[in-house]
Amino acid sequence: MDEAALRAMMPISFGKRRAQQARWAAASATNADANASVNAEGLAAVGQDKEENDLSCSVLGKRVAGTDEADADADQDDGLTPEERAANREAERQENERRAKGIASDDSDDSDDQDSDDDQIGPPLPPRTSSSRIPPRSMPPITQTATLSGIHAKTLSALAVDASGSRFALGSYDSYLSLYDFGGMTSSLEPFRHFEPTHETYPIVDLSFNTNSSHLLVISATREAKVFTRDAAEIGTCRKGDPYLRDMRRTSGHVSALTCGMFDSHELAKFYTGASDGTVRIWSEESMHRAQHDMIVLKSKSRGTRTKVTAIACERERIWASGEDGALRMWDLRENLNGRPRHCVDAAHEPDSWTSCIATSGETVVTRGGDATVKVWDARKPTRPVVERADLANASAHTGVILDPFNSRSLITGVSDRVQARRNGGHDDLVSADDRTDSSIVVLDVLDLSTLCTHTTSSTPVRLHWSSHTDQLFATHRNGSLSILYNPTRSTNGITLALARRAHSRPQSPTADSYAIATHTTSTAPSESAKRRRLARARQDPHQTLLPQPPLHGPGKAGRIGAGVQQSSVQNLYRNPDDLNIDPREALLKYANRTAHTEHHLDPHHQYNPPP
Incomplete structure (x- = not known):
């Protein structure tokens, strides 16, 4: 050694x-x-x-x-x-x-720096600048935009995206619902379902997928909420309440137009609806055709003691609701819902303003008010807002606000381009080109609501959704279009799959060159057996053969009188008389011509000596 x-x-x-x-x-x-x-x-x-x-x-x-x-x-x-x-x-x-x-020791300084460097473990920290306050993951991907337009002509007031970010639904003021699926979508960006869920001209105000994205809740401006499958098959309809009852707790459903609704974040078949009757009702898919499972009545301190429900949000065991009176309320779902709310902020927003959205994440609650404000609340003590900002105008009753789905460090909302129009009473013709401001999507810091970045849009943004699986931002607009913002380096699947597929070529209109001309050598006439088969199918079709309607058995329906067991006997006993359609005057006049022909048959004695 x-x-x-x-x-x-x-x-x-x-x-x-x-x-x-x-x-x-x-x-x-x-x-x-x-x-x-x-x-x-x-x-x-x-x-x-x-x-x-x-x-x-x-x-x-x-x-x-x-x-x-x-x-x-x-x-x-x-x-x-x-x-x-x-x-x-x-x-x-x-x-x-x-x-x-008198020269300082450079070696000692170098050794101190070396010792301090040795104490540091891992890669060096980034420089402390203002841009490093927010993690890059909390900033939305807004580098590129894909626009879906041409399907709806009015405001897209409802948006729902499933948990995987592969399918989404759009609802509009034109009462139509569109379903999109990125798995089968091409670069044409067309929906695979486009239908009218209410069969009437009622605008769709809210949409929501359940936890596993198998069912879709459709909230229209009617008294009935509907539940569909993800493929647009109707499952059921909620029951309507009696509008003549004053006590809302005795009704089995809503008695006025719906305003908002959402599925529960944990239970698959449980959902919530809010309406203009001042109630929030809790439903179950198994019993929604009979009555609601439970309900909450919003009691207002304003005149009339009733206020419209404008927005609701449910997370864990708490449900938040805002009213038109400007108050913000919170109930614990484990307690008796007939009592007073756990928390109530009377002046959360200005009275008679429409609080359009409530976003929650843990103990953080964000509200988007119709008074051009965004406020952040602490769910543990919501007596006053933690921070607020008052220069964010919105011209829609459905303007949304969302928190980033990763760590809730930033929030996103839409800003209207009609600030001066709202000040002038909502008349666009009173606003000059200089007074108009550009509509935009604004990203704010949750801690102080300072502006992190702004994305300008051509139309006012309404509903917003940030999918955590695909890392893409959805934004609906008042002109009926949808914008999907993404980053090619961060975003995965979703719209990137659809844009990579080539659109299917549609068949062109027939021209003179495209018609097939048959010569006398080609036999294109159908055979006799084919004619007989086509005639047999036509005879079975009542519209082609104009067959009379068969007799209706059982009770009557659709305006027709049904046929009972005693129908034939009653018809024979009380049948119409034979001379019902005979004109009595014509019947008498036919005997007037017979008098001249029958005079020679009379006896001469009777001719000159008529009976008294």
Whole structure:
């Protein structure tokens, strides 16, 4: 075993105690002589020089220097080679020369920096700038935009995206519902279903998918909410309430138009609806055709003690509801819902303003008011907003606000381009081109609601949704279009799949060159058997053959009178008389012509002597 290996196996303090004792003895003797020969000022100078010498030696990693005899003894037992001892003495000499010249030690600074660098673990931290306050993950992907238009002509007031981000639904003021699926969509960006769920001209105000995205809740401006499958098959309809009852707790359904609704975040078949009758009703898909499962009545302090429900939000065991009176309320679903709410903020927003959206994430609650404000609340103590901002106007009753789905560090909302129009009573013709401001999607910091970035849009944004699976931002607009914002480097699947597929070529209109001309050699006439089959199918079709309607068995329906068991007997007994359609005047006139022909048949006696 060589000398280096032995030195590595020995403890650090091996052979140093003797040198340390000799050094202490020499230092004490030196201090005694110095105290006897110098005055107080000399003592201060010696102490200062000693402190500087100790500091320099500690920086260089050496022991404090003593007398020559102590150094000689220490050199014998320090465990270093003669070359290493010479290098240490040379470094000490150079340091003393630099101190005598008044030059700072660069080596000490370098060693301090090196030690501080060694203490740091991992990659270096990014520079502390204002842009690093928000994580990059919390900023929406707004580098590129894909626009879906041409399907709806009015405001897209409802938007719902499933959990995977592969399918979404759009509802509009034109009472139509569109279903899109990225899995089968091409670059033409067309829906695979476009239908009218209510069969009437009622606008669709809200849409919501359940937890596993198998069912879709459709909220229209009627009293009935409908549930469809993800393929547009109707499952059921909620029951309507009696509009003549004053006590809302005795009704089995809503008695006025719906305003909002959503599925529960945990239970598949449970959903909530809010309406203008001032109630929030809890439904179950199994019993929604009979009555609601439970209900909440919003009691207002304003005149009339009833207020319209404008927005609801449910998370965990809490449900939030806002009213037209400007109040914000919260109930615990585990308690009795007939009592007072757990929290109630009367002046959350201005009275008679429409709070369009409520967003929740943990203990953070964000409200989008119709008074051009966005407020952030703490769910543990919502007596006053944590922070608010008052320069965000909205011209739609459905303007949304969302939190980023990753860590809730930023929130997104839409800003209207009709600020001056709302001040002038909503008349667009009173607004000049200079007074109009661009509509935009604004990203705010949750902590202080400062603007992080702004994305300008051509029309006022209404509903918003940020899919966490595809990392894409959906935004509906008042002109009936949908914008999907994405980042090619961050976003996955979704709209990127549809844009990569080529649209199917549609068949062109027939022209003279495209018609097939049959010559006399080609026999295109159908055979006799084909004619008979076509005639048999036509006879079975009542519209082609104009067959009379068959008799209706059972009770009547659709305006027709049904046929009972005694129908034939009653018809024979009470049948119409035979002379019902005979004109009595014509019946008498036919006997007037017979008098001239029958006079010669009379007896002459009766001719001249008529009976009295």
